[in-house]
Amino acid sequence: xxxxxxxxxxxxxxxxxxxxxxxxxxxxxxxxxxxxxxxxxxxxxxxxxxxxxxxxxxxxxxxxxxxxxxxxxxxxxxxxxxxxxxxxxxxxxxxxxxxxxxxxxxxxxxxxxxxxxxxxxxxxxxxxxxxxxxxxxxxxxxxxxxxxxxxxxxxxxxxxxxxxxxxxxxxxxxxxxxxxxxxx
Numbered sequence: 001x002x003x004x005x006x007x008x009x010x011x012x013x014x015x016x017x018x019x020x021x022x023x024x025x026x027x028x029x030x031x032x033x034x035x036x037x038x039x040x041x042x043x044x045x046x047x048x049x050x051x052x053x054x055x056x057x058x059x060x061x062x063x064x065x066x067x068x069x070x071x072x073x074x075x076x077x078x079x080x081x082x083x084x085x086x087x088x089x090x091x092x093x094x095x096x097x098x099x100x101x102x103x104x105x106x107x108x109x110x111x112x113x114x115x116x117x118x119x120x121x122x123x124x125x126x127x128x129x130x131x132x133x134x135x136x137x138x139x140x141x142x143x144x145x146x147x148x149x150x151x152x153x154x155x156x157x158x159x160x161x162x163x164x165x166x167x168x169x170x171x172x173x174x175x176x177x178x179x180x181x182x183x184x
Contacts, residue, residue, distance in 0.1 A: 008169060009094055011107040011117035013137070015127045018120045019155070020108050023141070026158035027165070031104070034166055039102040041093055043109025090115070104169060116168070120155055121146065139164055 014020050024040070031038050061068040061079060069078045078096075082088075090110050097105060107115065111132075119132040121142040129146060140146060141153040141161055153160050 008172060009090070009105050009107055009115045010165060010168065011110060011113065011115050011136070012120065013109075013111040013117045013132060014120035015122075015125050015132070017125060018122050020120060023120065023155065023158060023161065024106065024108065027162045028106070030159055030162035031165060034162070036166065036169070037101060037103045039097050039105040041090065041105060041107045041110070043088065043107075104165070116172070118153070118161070118164070122155065138168060 012020050012024060021042075028038050028040070057068050057070045057079075061081070067078060067080045069076060071077075088110075090107065090113050094105055107113070111117070112134075114136055116138045117134075117136050119129075119137045119140045121129050121132060121140055123142070123144050129140070129148070133140075133148070133150075137150060139151040139153055140148055141155040143155050146152060151164065153164055155161075
């Protein structure tokens with residue numbers, strides 16, 4: 001593995017409209033059922049804001065705070081302003097996670113990063129499979145049988161994808177599956 005986190009990063013890469021988020025919304029609960037503690041990094045090309053205008057935290061951040069942490073009993077969020085034109089560093093972002101509470105970080109987007117990835121492919125999008133495949137793709141999930149030597153998964157079978165992720169973690173030497181009966 002080419003990063004310096006203590007748990008694996010596994011990318012989910014695909015063309016826009018393939019159903020990355022839709023699949024992940026089904027796969028993550030299946031991983032959780034197997035006691036895998038999953039983190040998620042999602043790249044977006046859109047301007048985004050997790051705070052709302054009019055809220056104190058939003059107003060304080062807009063007043064110039066470079067980092068704002070909002071906390072409640074249920075969750076907390078740290079918002080950090082990034083200077084314009086600063087490239088995103090996936091490994092920096094991954095190190096922001098709590099290493100003690102995760103077993104795996106799934107990464108949606110960051111398709112050019114040198115991390116293991118599952119490529120999602122749908123024939124209906126009429127885009128070439130070859131542009132999704134790089135040396136870091138470990139499997140392909142598709143709605144059809146493809147001509148590839150990579151392991152093939154059914155994109156419409158979230159359980160099969162979850163099972164592959166669990167076996168990939170084990171095969172890669174990550175002790176990701178917890179032996180406890182409860183999920184942290």
